Amino acid sequence: MSKEQELSEIMDEFANAKKNASIFVKNASENGDIVIGSFCQYAPMEIINAPGFYNVLLCGFNYDPPIPLAETELPANLCPLIKSSYGNILGKTCPFAFYSDIIVGETTCDGKKKMYEMLGKLKDMHVIHLPNVPDKERSLSSWQAELELFKDALEKRFNVTITDEDLRKSIHTLNIERSQTARMYELGKYDPPAMTGLQMRSVLTAEYFMLDKKNKIEKTERMLQIMEENWKEGKGPYKKDEHPVRILVSGAGLDGVIDKTIKTIEDLGAAIVCYEGCCGILNMRRPIDESDPDPMHAIADKYLEVPCAVMSPNTRRFEQFMDTVKEWNVDGVISITVHACDPFDIESKKLEDICEENEVPFLHVRTDYAPGDEGQLRTRIEAFIEMLENR
Numbered sequence: 001m002s003k004e005q006e007l008s009e010i011m012d013e014f015a016n017a018k019k020n021a022s023i024f025v026k027n028a029s030e031n032g033d034i035v036i037g038s039f040c041q042y043a044p045m046e047i048i049n050a051p052g053f054y055n056v057l058l059c060g061f062n063y064d065p066p067i068p069l070a071e072t073e074l075p076a077n078l079c080p081l082i083k084s085s086y087g088n089i090l091g092k093t094c095p096f097a098f099y100s101d102i103i104v105g106e107t108t109c110d111g112k113k114k115m116y117e118m119l120g121k122l123k124d125m126h127v128i129h130l131p132n133v134p135d136k137e138r139s140l141s142s143w144q145a146e147l148e149l150f151k152d153a154l155e156k157r158f159n160v161t162i163t164d165e166d167l168r169k170s171i172h173t174l175n176i177e178r179s180q181t182a183r184m185y186e187l188g189k190y191d192p193p194a195m196t197g198l199q200m201r202s203v204l205t206a207e208y209f210m211l212d213k214k215n216k217i218e219k220t221e222r223m224l225q226i227m228e229e230n231w232k233e234g235k236g237p238y239k240k241d242e243h244p245v246r247i248l249v250s251g252a253g254l255d256g257v258i259d260k261t262i263k264t265i266e267d268l269g270a271a272i273v274c275y276e277g278c279c280g281i282l283n284m285r286r287p288i289d290e291s292d293p294d295p296m297h298a299i300a301d302k303y304l305e306v307p308c309a310v311m312s313p314n315t316r317r318f319e320q321f322m323d324t325v326k327e328w329n330v331d332g333v334i335s336i337t338v339h340a341c342d343p344f345d346i347e348s349k350k351l352e353d354i355c356e357e358n359e360v361p362f363l364h365v366r367t368d369y370a371p372g373d374e375g376q377l378r379t380r381i382e383a384f385i386e387m388l389e390n391r
């Protein structure tokens, strides 16, 4: 098989990960394996994976049927991710929720917290209480205690013992995945980039749906190798002498608006070179400390660093934002927020101020999972990219 063919097959596997995962999860559940549904980067995957349980993402990214259904119970003026997630479970249109033995939620934004209270009536739930302050002196011990409660709840509910050794193995595996994601972002640093932003998105989403971690790690490794080699041979996604404008995309809830934002940005000739947000580069660089004698402490320590806008003050995110812009040689920043996501919408203004101080062009677009604003978004993104091209 040629390298091109091999890469194309790997990328297809990433793109189809969610579809294939529904069969995987059904079989796993029928075999008696434990499936845990989760919604967020704060869900401690190392603890879930340690006893061999599978973790699946329950975030809804589709509009119809879940959102109109969810609006019969939830306020319409709520983030589409929350409504879509709830509506998919209410209407039984999410196979992953159907096969989940238990759902884990975390008290991130208010909408999610309150939705979990309603979800608890539909499915067995465990809610992890997340501190608001990411300052380790103030929050680390209470956060670790919450994670210990979660571990205890899994042990009791499923009659297993999660040992430190299990946790260490799981930390090691997921550290490999994290470091591969960081290497993937490195491909965006090349000029022209060795990978498109759309391809990166596909790999990021696959993290939650390629449940055979060994296979996921092997395929990602091969993808990175081939993409690096292709770039050196001038066969990357862009021609060698092509220099598309370089965009950093920031935001949350993006998987429900990929076509009208991320795909549009790249269809219009720009290249997304990096992402900033909870699954962006900032969260992928530092691994969980494998030398920590207490693996639960090491997990808590790392997860408190997730740069999510629900934290206040979210200083770490802002301190490192310009470093990312400079390191990836970014021409412009596009902040994408979804309707009614107050945490990210409000922090977007802070990012705009930082960009203004540093003379980096910035565009903030607000959108929703509902169709109808594609044309307007395209016009704004097109004008922004044209402005960057003319600079």
Ligand code: SF4
Residues within 6 Å of the ligand: 039, 040, 041, 042, 108, 109, 252, 253, 278, 279, 306, 308, 309, 310
């Ligand atoms: S943006 Fe925040 S709340 Fe949303 S998935 Fe990421 S960490 Fe969780």
Ligand code: SF4
Residues within 6 Å of the ligand: 079, 080, 081, 082, 108, 109, 111, 112, 252, 253, 310, 338, 340, 341, 342, 343, 344
């Ligand atoms: S996108 Fe914003 S409002 Fe929606 S769940 Fe995430 S943090 Fe909460």
